[in-house]
Structures are given as structure tokens and as C-alpha cells.
Amino acid sequence: MAVMAVMTVGLGARVEAGAGASSSSLWEAWPHTVPVPPFALKHEGMRAQLAAILARHEGLFTIAEEGASAEGRRIPLVVLGNGPTTVLLWSQMHGDEPTATSALLDVLEHLGRTRKTPETERLLSRLRLAIVPMLNPDGTERTRRTNAQGIDINRDALRLETPEGRFLKSVRDRLKPSIGYNLHNHTAGLTAGRQGPQVAISLLSVPYDEADTENEGRLVTKRLAVLVRRLLEPYAKNRVGRYDMDYTARAFGDSMTRWGTATLLIESGGFFGPDEASTLVRLNFVALLGTLHALADGSLAAVDARDYDAIPLNTRDRLFDLLLRNARVVSGAGLPPYRADVGMNLPPARAGFPGSSGRGSRGGVLELGDLTDFLGKTEIDLSGRLLVVAPPGGDEGWKRTLLGLVSRGRATAAGVLTLSEAELSAEAKAWLGNAPALAPGYGGDFLVLQPEDEGRFRVERRISPVEP
Numbered sequence: 150m151a152v153m154a155v156m157t158v159g160l161g162a163r164v165e166a167g168a169g170a171s172s173s174s175l176w177e178a179w180p181h182t183v184p185v186p187p188f189a190l191k192h193e194g195m196r197a198q199l200a201a202i203l204a205r206h207e208g209l210f211t212i213a214e215e216g217a218s219a220e221g222r223r224i225p226l227v228v229l230g231n232g233p234t235t236v237l238l239w240s241q242m243h244g245d246e247p248t249a250t251s252a253l254l255d256v257l258e259h260l261g262r263t264r265k266t267p268e269t270e271r272l273l274s275r276l277r278l279a280i281v282p283m284l285n286p287d288g289t290e291r292t293r294r295t296n297a298q299g300i301d302i303n304r305d306a307l308r309l310e311t312p313e314g315r316f317l318k319s320v321r322d323r324l325k326p327s328i329g330y331n332l333h334n335h336t337a338g339l340t341a342g343r344q345g346p347q348v349a350i351s352l353l354s355v356p357y358d359e360a361d362t363e364n365e366g367r368l369v370t371k372r373l374a375v376l377v378r379r380l381l382e383p384y385a386k387n388r389v390g391r392y393d394m395d396y397t398a399r400a401f402g403d404s405m406t407r408w409g410t411a412t413l414l415i416e417s418g419g420f421f422g423p424d425e426a427s428t429l430v431r432l433n434f435v436a437l438l439g440t441l442h443a444l445a446d447g448s449l450a451a452v453d454a455r456d457y458d459a460i461p462l463n464t465r466d467r468l469f470d471l472l473l474r475n476a477r478v479v480s481g482a483g484l485p486p487y488r489a490d491v492g493m494n495l496p497p498a499r500a501g502f503p504g505s506s507g508r509g510s511r512g513g514v515l516e517l518g519d520l521t522d523f524l525g526k527t528e529i530d531l532s533g534r535l536l537v538v539a540p541p542g543g544d545e546g547w548k549r550t551l552l553g554l555v556s557r558g559r560a561t562a563a564g565v566l567t568l569s570e571a572e573l574s575a576e577a578k579a580w581l582g583n584a585p586a587l588a589p590g591y592g593g594d595f596l597v598l599q600p601e602d603e604g605r606f607r608v609e610r611r612i613s614p615v616e617p
């Protein structure tokens with residue numbers, strides 16, 4: 150009994166220590182191989198990076214073969230390691246989803262730098278890695294999802310009408326990998342569950358049938374997902390989510406799993422802040438190498454697959470680019486001011502990471518009312534202020550309106566409004582003219598008014614959901 154306990158504790162401690170240590174050491178070792186942002190790395194740049202890595206680390210990998218895209222661009226298959234377990238990793242089958250491509254180049258660079266260490270020697274002696282860093286170069290050149298035929302390669306696993314899909318299938322059939330990594334990006338607008346923050350990384354142990362049957366391969370990909378979450382927790386706390394199972398026979402991940410290559414889906418979401426794009430690459434790097442090491446050293450077997458169900462489900466429509474809280478709103482409909490939170494999206498260039506910004510890609514108000522349970526990437530508390538629809542025409546429009554107010558004695562020359570709330574409401578209705586009042590879809594500007602004394606309001610700032 151005592152011996153059993155010691156063994157259990159010992160095993161658990163070793164796995165925890167191993168995973169934790171490798172997580173921080175991998176985070177620190179991130180080589181940041183690609184000097185340009187992921188979206189700027191196109192087909193020629195990717196091939197140049199592979200050549201440069203091989204020049205720095207001679208003999209590290211071979212380009213075992215090259216497929217050809219619909220427009221004839223070459224699709225390198227990188228192979229390294231000589232272990233009995235083959236792992237196939239492919240990225241950017243959607244041309245506008247580039248994060249993992251840069252991370253895979255980082256993985257190669259790191260394996261080159263550390264190839265004489267026991268950890269990397271073990272990895273390369275126990276695994277054979279087959280890597281397709283950019284499956285859809287034609288879509289990548291256009292920064293779009295589909296290939297040059299306009300087909301979503303990830304829905305072509307059954308018909309195989311795309312040369313890129315046929316290439317991926319042929320690689321699978323020849324190498325017979327037991328494990329697959331299907332690497333994507335998704336919208337930056339998901340949250341981890343109904344309580345959690347913005348999702349940085351999403352996972353799915355990809356099913357192979359409608360019944361979500363759990364076989365040995367599914368257990369492996371569930372363990373991999375659990376381990377990814379654990380590895381990333383120090384750097385993306387509570388920001389790892391998972392997809393609900395949704396079997397799609399024509400999708401590649403599902404078909405791969407059905408064909409015998411148990412596939413883990415890893416998708417990059419968003420990480421709002423100044424280093425968003427590179428942080429997502431770095432998280433991918435830690436997730437990929439950390440799990441590959443655990444596959445190689447056997448520690449993955451000690452991860453409890455049941456913890457997979459505890460990964461929060463991805464949740465849509467909870468995250469706004471900008472959330473104004475607790476405003477008293479003057480909507481332009483001529484109504485008395487009322488309290489509301491206002492959630493809006495900004496155009497992609499202002500929203501941060503240049504991916505899809507969730508609910509629509511145009512800026513504007515999405516919802517207003519009680520948004521207590523929602524999140525904003527940026528939040529502004531407007532308690533005690535009035536949020537007023539602005540006259541059309543930007544700053545110039547406001548200047549003209551203000552001159553009119555001054556001439557009628559409703560504002561001072563210094564720009565302080567001198568009127569009651571009821572009068573303000575009527576003025577706002579008038580200065581909107583034919584422009585629509587505040588409601589979902591409103592794309593105009595707002596003025597934030599700070600009440601001073603009774604019947605006096607100072608204009609504190611302008612908020613624009615569409616203008617830079």
C-alpha cells in the first residue's frame with residue numbers, strides 16, 4: 150500500500166515537474182525565427198526560411214517531397230527524426246490562418262539549436278516528424294481561406310478535388326502517421342466559457358464519427374489537449390478553450406482520425422495587446438514542442454484524458470472590441486436619458502490582430518442594454534457621464550452644431566453646454582437630422598458629456614467606432 154502510494158506520487162510529481170519545467174524553458178527558448186509578422190510570411194518567404202534553417206543546421210531535416218498547389222506553387226514536406234512513431238503536422242490549409250506556420254519554423258530552428266541535447270536526441274530518436282508548414286500557398290498569397298479553385302481544402306477530404314488536399318492525403322497514406330496536428334486560426338472574438346477571458350488557443354480532440362466514440366487515438370489527442378492547456382497556463386491563464394464536438398465527414402481532421410491518424414486541432418484566437426501576433430506564435434511553439442516531448446518521453450500517458458472535459462467550451466458573442474459601461478445614454482430618438490452598456494466592434498485595423506473581429510468586420514454598435522456578463526477588449530466605465538450621439542460630420546460637424554447652440558444661448562463660447570437633460574435630448578434628435586438614432590447597427594460617433602453644475606455639461610471626449 151505504501152509502495153503504491155509512493156509510486157503514484159512519484160509518477161505524478163515527475164510528470165508535473167517535467168511539464169512545468171519544459172513549459173518555462175520552452176517559453177524562454179522561443180527563437181522568434183521569422184522576423185516578419187505571420188500574415189506577412191508568404192510562400193517564397195516560407196521556403197527561404199526553410200533553406201536558412203537547413204543552412205544553419207545542416208542535415209537537420211530533408212524536404213522529402215514537394216506537392217504542387219493548383220497554381221503550381223511547391224508545397225514542401227519536411228521530415229526529420231527516425232523514431233517509430235510518425236507525427237504529421239500541417240498548417241495554413243486556410244491561407245489566411247498563418248500563426249502556426251511561423252511556429253513550426255520556430256520548432257525546426259529550436260530542434261536545430263538543441264539537436265545535441267538529450268531531450269532533442271530523444272525526441273528525434275522516438276518520433277518521426279512530418280511537417281507541411283504551408284499547405285495552401287495560393288490562398289496564402291491572396292490572404293484568403295480557400296485555394297485558387299475557391300475551394301475550402303478542409304472540406305475536401307472526401308472528394309479530393311484540390312491538389313493540396315490530394316497531396317495531404319497522399320502523405321498520410323504513405324507515412325501512416327499515428328498522430329496528426331491540424332493547425333489553424335479562428336476569430337479573435339471567442340471567450341473561454343461563459344465566464345472566461347478571450348480565447349488565445351482552442352483545442353479539439355477531433356472525432357471520427359457522429360457518436361463521438363472514444364478509441365485509443367482519441368484518448369491520445371485528449372491527453373495532448375489537456376497537456377497544451379497545462380503548458381500554456383502560465384502564459385495564457387484561462388485563455389485556452391475547446392470546441393464542442395461537431396463531426397464533419399468531409400473535413401480533414403475528422404477524416405484523418407477516421408483513417409487512423411488521431412488528430413488534434415489547435416487554433417489560434419486572439420491575445421489583445423501590443424504583441425498579439427507574436428505572442429500567439431510563441432504559445433503555439435510551447436504547445437507544439439511541449440506535447441512532442443511528452444509523446445517522445447512517454448510522460449503523456451500519465452495525463453488524465455478525463456480532464457479534457459474540464460477545458461471550457463468556446464463561447465461566441467460575449468466579447469466586444471469596445472465596451473462602454475454604465476453610461477446614461479442620449480440616443481437621438483428624443484427619449485429621456487437611460488442607463489445602458491454599449492458594446493461595439495471596431496474595424497479590423499483598430500481591433501488588434503488582423504484577423505476576423507468576430508461579429509462582422511465593420512465597426513459599429515452591436516448591442517446595448519445590460520451587458521454585465523460580457524467583456525470588452527477595451528472597457529470604459531462611463532459612470533456619472535452622459536453618452537450622446539454626435540452630430541454627423543466628425544469634428545467639423547460638432548463645431549457647426551456648437552456654433553448654433555451658442556447662437557441660441559444653449560452653449561458658452563468655451564463649449565460648455567447650458568441646457569436641461571430634456572433640452573439636450575431634443576437637441577440631439579435635431580442634430581442627428583435624418584441619420585439613424587442609437588440602436589444595434591449605429592456606426593456614428595459619440596460625445597461623452599461630464600455634468601458640471603445643474604444644467605451644465607462639459608464635452609469630455611469623442612468616441613468613434615469607425616474612424617481612426
Ligand SMILES: [Zn+2]
Pocket residue numbers: 243246333334
Ligand atoms: Zn482554418
